[in-house]
Amino acid sequence: MIRDLGRYLLFTFRAFTGMGYVLKRPRLILKQIYYLGLLSLPVISFTAIFMGMVVALMVTYQLEVGLPKFYVGATGGRTILIELAPVIISLIVVARVGSNITARIGTMKVTEQVDALETMGINSVHYLALPIFIAGTIVVPVLVIYGNLISLVAAAVSAKVIADIPIADYIFGLRRYVILNDVLGGMLKTILFGLIMGSVSSYYGFRSELGAEGVGKAVTQSVVTSAALIMIFDFIVAFWVFRV
Amino acid sequence: MIKVKNLSKDFPRQKVLTDIDFTAKDGRRVLILGKSGSGKSVFLKCILGLLVPDTGYVEIDGTDVSALMAKPRLKRKLTRVRQNIGYVFQGSALLDSLTVEENIDLALEFKRLKKSERDRIINEKLKLVGLSSKVRRKYPQQLSGGMKKMVAIARAIASEPKYIFYDEPTTGLDPAMVVRITKLIIELSERLDITSLIVTHDMGLARRAGQDVYFLKNYTLSRTKKSTRLEELYE
Ligand SMILES: Nc1ncnc2c1ncn2[C@@H]1O[C@H](COP(=O)(O)OP(=O)(O)OP(=O)(O)O)[C@@H](O)[C@H]1O
Ligand SMILES: [Mg+2]
Numbered sequence: 001m002i003r004d005l006g007r008y009l010l011f012t013f014r015a016f017t018g019m020g021y022v023l024k025r026p027r028l029i030l031k032q033i034y035y036l037g038l039l040s041l042p043v044i045s046f047t048a049i050f051m052g053m054v055v056a057l058m059v060t061y062q063l064e065v066g067l068p069k070f071y072v073g074a075t076g077g078r079t080i081l082i083e084l085a086p087v088i089i090s091l092i093v094v095a096r097v098g099s100n101i102t103a104r105i106g107t108m109k110v111t112e113q114v115d116a117l118e119t120m121g122i123n124s125v126h127y128l129a130l131p132i133f134i135a136g137t138i139v140v141p142v143l144v145i146y147g148n149l150i151s152l153v154a155a156a157v158s159a160k161v162i163a164d165i166p167i168a169d170y171i172f173g174l175r176r177y178v179i180l181n182d183v184l185g186g187m188l189k190t191i192l193f194g195l196i197m198g199s200v201s202s203y204y205g206f207r208s209e210l211g212a213e214g215v216g217k218a219v220t221q222s223v224v225t226s227a228a229l230i231m232i233f234d235f236i237v238a239f240w241v242f243r244v
Numbered sequence: 245m246i247k248v249k250n251l252s253k254d255f256p257r258q259k260v261l262t263d264i265d266f267t268a269k270d271g272r273r274v275l276i277l278g279k280s281g282s283g284k285s286v287f288l289k290c291i292l293g294l295l296v297p298d299t300g301y302v303e304i305d306g307t308d309v310s311a312l313m314a315k316p317r318l319k320r321k322l323t324r325v326r327q328n329i330g331y332v333f334q335g336s337a338l339l340d341s342l343t344v345e346e347n348i349d350l351a352l353e354f355k356r357l358k359k360s361e362r363d364r365i366i367n368e369k370l371k372l373v374g375l376s377s378k379v380r381r382k383y384p385q386q387l388s389g390g391m392k393k394m395v396a397i398a399r400a401i402a403s404e405p406k407y408i409f410y411d412e413p414t415t416g417l418d419p420a421m422v423v424r425i426t427k428l429i430i431e432l433s434e435r436l437d438i439t440s441l442i443v444t445h446d447m448g449l450a451r452r453a454g455q456d457v458y459f460l461k462n463y464t465l466s467r468t469k470k471s472t473r474l475e476e477l478y479e
Contacts, residue, residue, distance in 0.1 A: 014316070112337035115294045120399075121327035121354045123319065 011125070011206070012199045015133060018126025022134065028127070032135035040096050040143060047092050048085070048147040052154025055079055060163035069166070072159045073173025080151045081178060082186045082242065087234055089147040090193035093140055094226040098201035101132055102222040105205025106215035114206070129202035136198025141190040148186075185241040192237075193230050200226040245270050246291065246407065246439065251300030253283075253290050260286050262463040264300070268407075273433050273440040273453050277477060278460030284443045285334055287460065288409050291441075292329065293322055304328070305406070327354050330400030330408040334415075334443075336392040338384040344370075344395050345380040351402040369398040374424050389416040397425065401432060408432070409441045414449050422446065429453050450474055 022028055059076045063069065105128055108114050117124040152174070159165040201222045208218030248266040260283040268274045278284050289295040291302055293313030302310040304325055312322040330351075338347050348366045357365075367377050373394040384392055393416055400408055410429065414422045426449045433440050444450055450457075457468040459477045468477060 108339070111340075112333045112335055113339050115289065116331070116333060116337040116339065116399075117350075118294060118323075119292060119326050119329060119331040120351045120403075121323050122350065123323065 007207075008200070008203050011129075011203050012133075015125050015130045015199070015202070018123055018130045021123070021126045022130045028131040029134050032131045033139055036093075036097050036132075036135050036139040037143070039100060040093050040139075041146075043092055043096050044089055044143055044147055045150060047088060048150035049154045051084055051088060051147075052080065052151035052156075053158040055084065055151070056155040056159040057162060060159055060165065063163070069169040070173030070176065072155070072163075072165050073170035073175075074177035075173075076155050076159070076170075077152060077174040077178045078182055080155065081148055082182050083234075083238075085147045085151055086144050086186045086190045086193070087230065089144050090140055090190060090197065090230050091227055093143060093194075094197050094201075094223055094230065098197045098226050099219050099223050101198070101201040102205040102208070102219045103215055105129075105202055106208030106218050109206060109208055110210055110212070110215060125202075125206065129199070129206070132202050133195060133198040136194035137191050138194070140194030140197060141187055144187065144190045181241070185237065188241075189234060189237040192233055196229045196233065197226050200229065245303075245305065246441075247301075247303040248291065249301040251287075251290060251297050251302065253286060253295060253297045259463055261290070261297075261465075264465045266458065266465055268439055268441060268456070270439055271433065271437045272455050273429070273442060274456045274458065275450050275454035276441060276443045276458050276460060276465070277445075277450065277474065279478060280445075282460045283463070284460055285411055287465070288331075288411055288441065288443060291409075292326060292331070327403070328406045330403065330405040332393075332396050332400045332408070332410045332413050334411040336384075336389075336396040338392055338395055338399070340384045343381050343383055344387070347384075347395065348399045348402050351399045355403060365402060366398075369402050370395075372401070372428060373398045374421065390418060390421060393417060394421070394425075397428070404436060405438070407439045407441070409443075411443045412445065413442070414444065414446045422448065425449075426452050447474055 055076045056072060059072045063071060108128070114124045114128070117127055156167055156170045159170055160167055204218040204222035204225070208215045246266070246268040248264055251261060251264040253261040264287065276284050276287065286295060290297045291304070293309060296313050297310065300310060301308070305328065307325055309322060309325055312318045312325070339350070342350065345366050348369060349362055352362050352365060366380065370377055370379065375391065375394050375398070379387065379391065379395070384395070387395065393413065397413060413429065414425050417425060429440060429442065430453050432438050442449070442453060451474065457470060457474070458465050459468050
């Protein structure tokens with residue numbers, strides 16, 4: 001466990017030593033950004049809509065105790081922006097993209113493509129992993145912004161349809177009670193989540209053992225580890241930024 | 245020159261190479277023969293540190309590469325040695341997210357050539373292995389097994405390395421291609437004075453191209469007289 005952590009940190013550190021190499025080849029990064037974004041957009045749109053609807057339902061349910069209607073915008077918005085969208089969307093990206101990255105690099109390793117890079121005098125970790133780290137830290141926050149917007153709209157619409165809460169009240173609640181700190185705190189941690197997703201999934205890809213079975217095992221470990229790390233860091237950030 | 249001394253490599257629960265001594269003199273075509281699963285591919289990878297040997301000394305062109313493999317810190321130096329080596333992998337190992345031309349281009353990256361020059365080399369090498377430049381924009385998935393092998397050979401010779409490792413360069417090729425590749429291997433070594441390590445099960449290629457012969461059996465590599473009938477070695 002401790003040794004694994006050490007290996008992972010060393011791997012991540014080594015990847016970053018290739019920054020000069022990768023920055024001279026922006027196409028490597030752009031390709032990954034395109035690929036990560038494309039893979040996750042459909043599933044994230046879908047998740048964000050349902051997330052918004054569920055939040056609207058849960059908050060309107062609580063209005064029964066006599067809370068004012070703008071409360072849907074205030075509490076619902078905060079729940080989405082601070083916690084739900086950043087965490088759920090990051091986890092979805094891990095499931096959709098992180099697993100894919102591990103499988104892709106693992107397959108490259110098993111089919112000697114990683115060896116081929118190395119014999120061509122190219123550092124495979126710089127070439128394959130670092131662009132993914134960078135793309136992850138850019139794409140995950142962008143996807144979360146996108147997910148935020150979709151969820152907020154979905155929540156507004158379903159609050160109107162289900163509980164007849166005027167859109168104007170919803171927007172009033174949002175604007176009155178959601179502060180910049182909420183949005184930024186929610187966003188900042190997603191940069192970290194993106195880095196976790198990118199580095200953990202490449203790490204397990206490189207570590208996967210010979211054979212398709214080995215790659216399968218690596219994918220499982222990669223997803224579980226990324227998800228666990230995201231939850232841990234989510235708690236740390238919450239403790240740090242949002243403690244009253 | 246490539247020199248290997250006392251090289252051993254085991255995998256968990258499996259012995260593969262024990263105390264290997266091996267020499268490939270400059271400009272020679274050295275055959276490495278042996279039954280399937282005897283460890284030929286593992287041996288080639290150990291020379292370059294793609295697999296790190298458990299023990300042993302490896303020297304390429306006067307550089308002690310076994311010392312470089314052991315320390316990730318020295319990776320840059322190891323990389324520089326590897327740039328002198330072309331490697332045709334048994335399974336071709338083309339990068340499947342790149343087109344044929346991008347695959348070959350990658351092998352030229354470290355040379356820092358102009359785009360037009362690289363273009364010329366890509367066409368030249370494809371022609372040399374008998375492929376038309378129509379395949380340049382294709383992805384490996386769109387090629388047959390034999391065509392992949394030829395692209396892999398084109399990629400390995402693209403940077404005109406001093407050493408070329410061929411791991412079964414002719415499996416999956418039609419007879420005409422086998423003849424062509426056999427000639428190419430001989431011609432490259434003679435024209436450019438390339439040192440070739442050739443792993444093969446193809447006795448035609450072995451007889452025509454081989455100059456020095458090693459046979460891998462019972463975890464060790466032994467030098468064989470050229471007069472020995474190659475087939476007898478397998479009995
Ligand atoms: N990465 C690895 N991990 C574990 N075992 C391995 C690994 N690579 C090879 N082996 C084992 O080492 C032995 C030698 O394999 P190798 O691929 O070198 O054989 P080979 O002589 O090249 O055979 P072939 O002629 O079929 O290509 C095999 O038994 C193989 O299962
Ligand atoms: Mg082999």
